[in-house]
Amino acid sequence: MTEYEAIIGLETHIQLNTTTKIFCSCRADSWNDLPNTNICPVCTGLPGVLPVLNRAAVEKAILLAAAMHAEVQPISYFDRKNYFYPDLPKGYQISQYNMPVARGGYLELTMPDDTTKKVNIQKLHLEEDAGKTKNDFGRRLIDFNRCGVPLVEMVTAPDLRSADEAAQYLTRLRQLLRWIGISEANMEKGHLRCDANVSIRPIGVDYLNPKTEIKNVNSIVAVRDAIQTEIIRQTREVQLGHKIEAWTLEWDEERNVLRKMRSKETEADYRYFREPDLLQLVIDEQWKTETLKQLPELPLERRSRFIHQYRVPEYDADILTGERSLSEYFEEAVVIYQGDPKRVSNWLMNDVMRLINELGIPAGELKLKPTYLVEIIKMVDDNIINNSIGKTLIEKVQDTGKAPSTIVSEEGLALVSDTRTIEDTCKTVIAQNPQPVSNYQKGKTGLIGWFVGQVMKQMGGKADPQLIRQILEELLKQ
Template sequence: MQLKYEPIIGLEVHAELLTKSKMFCGCEVVDSITAKPNHYICPVCTGQPGALPVLNKKAVELAVCVGLALDCKIHTESIFARKNYFYPDLPKGYQISQYDQPLAIDGKIQIETEAGIKEVRIRRVHLEEDTGKLSHADGHSFIDYNRSGVPLLEIVTEPDLRSSEEAKAYATKLHAILRYLDVNSGDMEKGVIRFEANVSVREAGSEGLNTRTEIKNLNSFRALVQGADYEIKRQTEIYSRGGIIEQETLGFNEATGKTYSQRGKESAHDYRYFPEPDLPPLVLDSDWIESIRASLPELPEAKTKRFIADFGLTPSEARFLTAELSLADYFERVLAKSKSPAKTVHSWIAGEFMRYVNDSGISIEDITLSPESFAKLIDMTADKVISGNSAKVVFNEMVKNGSNPEQIVQEKGLAQVSDESFIQDAVMKVLNDNPSEVEKYLAGKDTLLQWFMGRVARATKGKADPNVAKELLVKALEERRK
C-alpha cells in the first residue's frame, strides 16, 4: 500500500526595513539595482579594520512595530550576536544578527486556507544586517557593498504550515502586514522580501518531525510555492523508496523550478554565534514600546471586521479589499466620495478597476484615476445618467486621460436617454428591419427579446435607458401579435 506523506513547512522571511540610513552607519539606503556600485559605503559597512557599529533607532522602532503587529512578546532587553562565516558579500567575516535573546518572540498570524482560518505561530522576530550583492561574469564575481548593512528583519514561524498553498497564504499575509505598517516597500522584484523554507515530510497522521532541508533564495511567491512543492515531492519519493533525507541547505533555480544542494557536507555550518561585543545589550523603555503600540495603524484583521460591520460587505468581499492596504485605502476614498452603497463600490473595484490594474500592471499606488472622479462615475451609473455599457467606456477613457466623467459623457454624447420618442423610433426601426426574428418571437421564441434589446442598444449607441427600451419593445411586439 502506498503511504501518504504530509509536508511540514516553516518559513523564515527576511524583510528590508524602510529606513533612510543603514542599520549601523549613516550611509544612505538606495535601490541596489539601479544605484552605482560601491557609492553608498563607509568604513563601517565595508568592514574596514577598526570601524564600529552604532544602531539605527528607526530600525529598532520598525522592528518593534512588526513584533507588536504579530502579537509577539517584546524583549525589553535583547542581545546582538555575531554570526561567523566566510563569504565575499559579508565584509566583516561575520554578520551582526540576534541569536539567544531576539527582539521579539511568540507571535501569531491568521491566514485563510481552504479549510478556513488558521493560526500560524511566529517563533521569533529579530534584527540583522543585510550583506552586499554579488554578480558574476566569466571567471569572476563582482562585489557591490551598497546593500551591505541595510537593516533586515527576520521573521521565523514554527513549523505550522502544511502545504505550499499555506506557505503562500502566510507569505502573502505577512507581506500585507508589512505594507500596512509601512516598514517595507513590498517590492518583491527588488528583493526587499526574501523567503527561506524549512521543509520536511512525514507519514500522514504520525507525530514528530523528520529531517528537514532548508531552501534558500526564494525571492517570489511563485518561487516559494515551486521550491516547496519540488522539495515535498523529492523527499516523498526518497522516503517511498526507503531512502533517507540528509539535513542540508538547498538553493533554488527559478529557471528549472528545482532545488539543488548548495554546500557539501565537509563544510557543515557552524556559525559560532557569540554576543557582539561592539554593541551593548539593546534595552528598550517599556513606555517607548507602548507609544509604538498606540501608534500602530489598523491591521488587515481589524479592517476586515470594520468593513463587514460598517459597510455591510460579506467577509469575502471585505477580505478581498483588505488584502492590500493600497486597495483598501483606495476603496475607502472612493466610498467616501460616493453616494452609492459599499457593495456597489466594491463590485466596481473588484470588476473594472482590478481588470485595469491587472491588465496594465500599474501598481495601485501609481494609479492616477482620482477617487472623486471614480465615485462620480459610479454614482452617474447608479442614477442612470449613463448606462452600464457607457460607464465602461467612460472608465477606460478616465484611466487613460484622467479627465472627469461628466466631461467624457458630454464629449462622447453618452448620456443615457429616457425620451420615449427617441427610443420608440429605434424600436420601430429594429422591428421593421428584422421581420423574420419578429415572426419567430411571435411564434413563441421569447429568448429573442434579449437579442432585440441588443439591437436597440446598438441603434441608440448605448444611450437608451434599458428599462424604457424593454418596455417599449414588448409593447410594440405585442401590438404586432394582434
C-alpha cells in the same frame, strides 16, 4: 504502508524599505543603481569605522512584531556573527543572537476548509544584509551596494505540514508586509527571501527527524515546488530504509531539482558575541506606542469587519482586503456613496480592479478617486447615464483625471430624457426600414432588439434602452 507527514519550518529574511541603511546613511534601495555606488566607509568595512543604528529600521521591526502578535523586547542586543565571505566586508555580520528585538507571535492562515491555522513564530531579529557576489569567468565581482540594507529575520516553529501551506504562509506574509508598509516584499528582487527546513515523520508520532535546509529559493511557486520535491525525496529514501542526513540543499529553478550544497557537520561556528560598537537596544513604552500609531488595522481584522459592517460576501471581503490600498479605496467609496456597499464592491471588483491590474498601480494612486467612482455609480443609479457609459466613463476619468460630471457635460453623454426626441428617432428608424417593420408586424417580435440597437446607434447611446423599447413597441403596433 506507513503514512508520513511533512514537518516544515520557514526562515524568512525581510528587507525593510527604510530610506537609508541600517548602520550608515547610504541609500538603502540600489535596485536601479550601478554596482558600488551606494557605499561609504561604514558599509564597506574600512578600518576604524563604527555602526550607528537607524531608528527607522527598529520602528519597522516593531510594526512587524505587532502585526505578527510577537512581543517586542524592552531590551535587546546586537551580536557579531563571524565568518569570512568576500561580500561581507567586516568579516562579521551585525545581527541579533540570543536577545532579539521580538519573540513569539503567530500568523494565521485560512485553510481550504475555512478553518484557521496558527503558524507560530519563534523570534524576529534585526540584522544587516551582505553584498552580492557575481562570478564572471573565473573572477569574482563584488557589489557592496546591498551591504547594510536592514533585514528582519523571522523564524517559524515547525508548524507547517505541506508545501501548499508553506506557500500560503509566504503569500499571507507578503500581503501583510506590504499592508503594514515595511517592505516591498518582492521575492524576485530579494526583498523577501526564504529558507525552508523540511523533515518527515510517520503520522501519529511526536518526535522530529533530522531535517534538511533548502536555501536560495526566490519565488513562492519555487518554494512550493522545492519543498514538494524534497518531501517526495525524503519519503522515498525512508521507504528504501535510508537515513535522512542533515544536508543543506539548493533549489535549481531552471531544472526543478535540488542540489546538495554541504553537509551540516561542516557547519561553521560563528563565534557569536555582543557587538561592542553598539549600545543595547532599549525600546521603551513611549517609543513603542508612538511607533504603533502607524500600525493600520490588519487584513484579517478588516476582512471580518467588512463582512459584518458592510454585509459584503466573504468572497468580496477577501478580494477587497487582499491589498491595503484597495481596502481603503473601497471603504472611502462606501462612506461617500451611502448606499448599498455591495454595489460599490461590484463596480470595484469588475471595472476598477481591471484598471488596477492593467496599470499595475495600487488603488490609492488611481486618478479615478473614490469620490469619482461614486459619482459615476450615482449617475447610473439616477439614470443620468446608462451602465455601459458608466463603464467607459471609468476609463475616461482615469485617462484625463477630470471629474465624471465634467466629462458627461463636455461630451454630451447624458441620457436624452426628452421622449419627444426619442420618439422622433424611432419614427425615422421605422421609416427607413420598411422590410424589418413588416417582418415584425408579421410576428417576428424578436426584431425589437435590433430596432432598439438602431435607435441607440443614431442617438449615440445616450438614451435609456428601456424607454426606447417601450416607444418602439407602441409605434410598431400601429
